[in-house]
Amino acid sequence: MSQSGLVETKTGYVSSLLSLFASSSTLVCCAIPALLVSLGAGAALASLVSVFPQIVWISEHKEIIFLISALLMLVGGVMQWRNRYAPCPIDPDLRRTCLKTRRISMLIYLFSLVLMILGGWFAFIQPLL
Template sequence: MKTDPSRLRQNTVSWLTLFAASGTLICCALPILFVTLGLGAAVAAVTSAVPFLVTLALHKTWAFAGSGLMLLASGWLLYRPGRACPSDPELGRLCERAQRWNRRIHGVSAAIWGIGFFAAYLALPIRIWLGV
């Protein structure tokens, strides 16, 4: 069975988007959550064991911009007009299944990106504004 290059490209973009969105969660949202919960020593231990996280956190604007663009590209590939599955019953069933999984991956990626964005850019200003 031959694989359609556009479906392969869409699957690749979906997985890369999930990976990039997870990177924003790991660099920014989880450390903030851990420090908020009083686990600052755990964050210090992890960043000393994995120093790349510090570099990622220093360049979080680029990380969020890149993953956001990938999320937009993935959404466009997934929901663009004129998408249709093959009329062959077997290929059509496989196509629908792939689209269902791609939508799930895209939804999880968008949620992860949103949580990371909230934690990295909005949580502290909201907390200051509320006076907490």
């Protein structure tokens, strides 16, 4: 694989992991607990909190969690945007792999964005309704 294809693949991988990490933290703090309570599984949430008491701290500091997550998602989005037309290798098999990796990376980013929006809904908008 050419050097530019290798750099693009690593950058896409890093941005996908970054965005997935950022959005999953918003799920842990807000969306999963709200979903459990709304489904009537308050006892399951209590069990979860007793096993992982850090969830309470994360929920208490949801504003900073969302700020950091938004910044990480922004960095991931910029990396995705910057590499959208990066050159792929000339070899047909490597080119196909490069384009497939780029497409999967974008899908992971969009999925992460949906997860973050879902977490934001349960953290900030749903309590107002």
